[in-house]
Amino acid sequence: MANLDWGNLGFKYRETNVVISSHYKDGEWSAPVASKDFDFHFSCFAGVFHYANSCFEGLKAFRGVDGKVRIFRPDENARRLQSSGHHLGMAYPSEQMFIDMCVMCVKENIDFLPPYGYGASMYLRPVLIGMNPQLGIASSKEVIFCVMCSPVGTYSGAASLSTGTAAISRDYDRAAPNGTGKFKLAANYAISLYPYNMAHEQGYRELLFLDPATKTRIDEFGSSNFLAIKGNTYVTPLSDSVLPSITNKSLQAVAADLGMTVEKRVVPVEELAEFEEVNACGTAVVITPIRSIDDKPALAGSEVTRTYTYGEKVGKTSEKLYNMIRGIQDGREQDIHGWNLILD
Numbered sequence: 147m148a149n150l151d152w153g154n155l156g157f158k159y160r161e162t163n164v165v166i167s168s169h170y171k172d173g174e175w176s177a178p179v180a181s182k183d184f185d186f187h188f189s190c191f192a193g194v195f196h197y198a199n200s201c202f203e204g205l206k207a208f209r210g211v212d213g214k215v216r217i218f219r220p221d222e223n224a225r226r227l228q229s230s231g232h233h234l235g236m237a238y239p240s241e242q243m244f245i246d247m248c249v250m251c252v253k254e255n256i257d258f259l260p261p262y263g264y265g266a267s268m269y270l271r272p273v274l275i276g277m278n279p280q281l282g283i284a285s286s287k288e289v290i291f292c293v294m295c296s297p298v299g300t301y302s303g304a305a306s307l308s309t310g311t312a313a314i315s316r317d318y319d320r321a322a323p324n325g326t327g328k329f330k331l332a333a334n335y336a337i338s339l340y341p342y343n344m345a346h347e348q349g350y351r352e353l354l355f356l357d358p359a360t361k362t363r364i365d366e367f368g369s370s371n372f373l374a375i376k377g378n379t380y381v382t383p384l385s386d387s388v389l390p391s392i393t394n395k396s397l398q399a400v401a402a403d404l405g406m407t408v409e410k411r412v413v414p415v416e417e418l419a420e421f422e423e424v425n426a427c428g429t430a431v432v433i434t435p436i437r438s439i440d441d442k443p444a445l446a447g448s449e450v451t452r453t454y455t456y457g458e459k460v461g462k463t464s465e466k467l468y469n470m471i472r473g474i475q476d477g478r479e480q481d482i483h484g485w486n487l488i489l490d
């Protein structure tokens with residue numbers, strides 16, 4: 147077992163034992179190999195460097211209360227990577243190959259899987275990138291698929307859920323209408339770096355992006371979906387430019403299990419005034435409760451025209467949903483949907 151301060155991992159990169167990779171060339175994937183060398187060697191003309199021929203995933207493995215190792219919904223991540231790879235016109239791994247390589251990554255790096263009881267987990271990062279040398283703009287013919295990992299805690303290191311603030315991004319979009327918002331592409335992140343740097347400088351944790359076509363509806367935060375609670379109803383935006391979050395999908399199922407109404411529909415910006423609890427959700431932390439959202443016509447250099455406020459602490463319903471997901475991941479709650487892949 148690696149000698150790490152499991153209670154204070156934060157969310158950052160740490161080197162582990164190995165990275166797992168497979169190479170696609172001439173219509174075939176090579177057998178996955180585990181390598182201690184984390185430095186890839188390939189052409190400076192590779193598509194990934196110039197045209198962002200790259201997509202990725204994020205999922206987690208947990209050491210349960212019963213000592214068993216669980217990977218949360220890897221089949222969902224496999225299918226999402228396939229849709230991203232397909233959109234980039236690149237070869238992509240089969241669902242089984244994706245899952246096998248994730249399992250291999252966990253097993254080969256098992257020393258870095260945090261023990262139960264620290265709220266920590268092993269974050270898996272599969273990436274699919276185009277590597278053949280090219281000058282013309284084209285989908286990559288030669289591809290590398292690799293799965294690496296890093297042990298992670300919560301963003302804040304705190305045991306309870308810490309709240310964050312957000313600003314509505316009115317003058318920057320993360321996705322284009324009919325663009326790539328619903329795929330997990332590296333390019334989408336490049337687009338949001340500039341406004342995020344600005345937001346962070348102003349002390350905001352998150353940016354809330356609107357639908358890029360009309361700027362009247364809520365889409366999602368930069369790297370997490372939007373979910374709100376209104377009475378006994380779970381509300382999350384229906385939009386073509388939102389990334390289909392697996393955490394959101396799981397939370398919706400749990401909410402329905404608990405007897406809540408789940409509404410996936412258009413959410414006008416003004417409805418922010420009617421919500422009791424608002425959260426960002428994604429694999430990294432499951433949910434980040436949002437305590438306030440500022441509306442600014444321009445991110446830099448304009449006044450806040452309106453502030454929507456929610457609780458200083460996580461809302462009761464959000465906390466219940468969070469605990470259920472974390473319980474399923476840790477083996478404390480019954481996995482009635484069969485979401486966990488339990489390793490032997």
Ligand SMILES: *Cc1c(COP(=O)(O)O)cnc(C)c1O
Pocket residue numbers: 204330366367368369370371389390391392393394427428429430
């Ligand atoms: C990855 C991602 C999410 C969260 O998806 P999960 O499957 O829940 O981790 C949400 N929004 C964007 C833009 C993302 O890239």
